[in-house]
Amino acid sequence: MSSFSVCTLASGSSGNAIYAQSEDGALIIDAGISGAALIRAIELMGGHIDRVDGLILTHSHSDHSQSAGVIARRHGIPLFMTEGSFCGCKQKIGRSVSPRIFRPGMVLAIGGFHIHTIRTPHDCREPVALILERNGKRCGLLTDLGHPFKELCELMPTLDAVVLESNYDHQMLVDGHYPPNLKKRILSDNGHISNTEAASLIECGLQGKLKAAILSHLSEQNNLPEIAYAKSSEVIKNSGKKDFILHIAPRHTPSPMIVI
Ligand SMILES: [Zn+2]
Ligand SMILES: [Zn+2]
Numbered sequence: 001m002s003s004f005s006v007c008t009l010a011s012g013s014s015g016n017a018i019y020a021q022s023e024d025g026a027l028i029i030d031a032g033i034s035g036a037a038l039i040r041a042i043e044l045m046g047g048h049i050d051r052v053d054g055l056i057l058t059h060s061h062s063d064h065s066q067s068a069g070v071i072a073r074r075h076g077i078p079l080f081m082t083e084g085s086f087c088g089c090k091q092k093i094g095r096s097v098s099p100r101i102f103r104p105g106m107v108l109a110i111g112g113f114h115i116h117t118i119r120t121p122h123d124c125r126e127p128v129a130l131i132l133e134r135n136g137k138r139c140g141l142l143t144d145l146g147h148p149f150k151e152l153c154e155l156m157p158t159l160d161a162v163v164l165e166s167n168y169d170h171q172m173l174v175d176g177h178y179p180p181n182l183k184k185r186i187l188s189d190n191g192h193i194s195n196t197e198a199a200s201l202i203e204c205g206l207q208g209k210l211k212a213a214i215l216s217h218l219s220e221q222n223n224l225p226e227i228a229y230a231k232s233s234e235v236i237k238n239s240g241k242k243d244f245i246l247h248i249a250p251r252h253t254p255s256p257m258i259v260i
Helices: 035-044 068-075 083-093 150-158 170-175 180-187 195-206 225-239
Strands: 005-010 017-021 026-029 054-056 079-081 107-110 113-119 128-134 137-142 161-165 212-216 245-248
Touching: 005 035, 005 161, 005 212, 017 035, 035 068, 054 068, 054 107, 068 079, 068 083, 079 083, 137 150, 150 195, 161 195, 170 180, 195 212, 195 225, 212 225, 225 245
Parallel strands: 026 054, 054 079, 137 161, 161 212, 212 245
Antiparallel strands: 005 017, 017 026, 107 113, 113 128, 128 137
């Protein structure tokens, strides 16, 4: 019996959102696309906005928070975020929505899921990554990570599945047209993680339970889906693990659902 399913609804700097559902409930994680696009994408995946139990924001950057206020207000969905995230997007959320504030490290219980919240070294106030857990199955939602910090490597083998940032190809970024200060930001310990770093995190996971991954938040300028896919599939192949499911999250449409 499956425990729950997860997919990305949109992915990349043009907007991020993730959807998770089980027999008992459904969650949205991040709302970085328009409310209408978010609702359409959920319906495309067989869900409905009225059955969503909570919307959790990982951090305040607008590619994750754009329609959070609208969705919460129009559909009466409880909105969860850290104090730091709230400070970062208060105006966008609007005064009529009062988010439920959590501290990084707290475990939330929403819609039949336990949601572990992990502080990340990304460049905004109090960003988090999440692990969804239900009936002993765990799926990491790990984007905007800054760098592969120690706790990340340790938790990878405990996951059954992961939505994992694979933001840039190092050479494409270095050779590309981004201004030097933006390149520096992406490469810094508080920016994003590369295809190579994502592949080595998957390698850590392969030593444990990990058997499915959706590579996400790919840069439009500094990456290609084929390169991200090739980097991670190489470590999967080398591990000898059979039947590993690997997807690339499309930018504007939902990814396949992974059943955990
Ligand atoms: Zn982002
Ligand atoms: Zn971000």
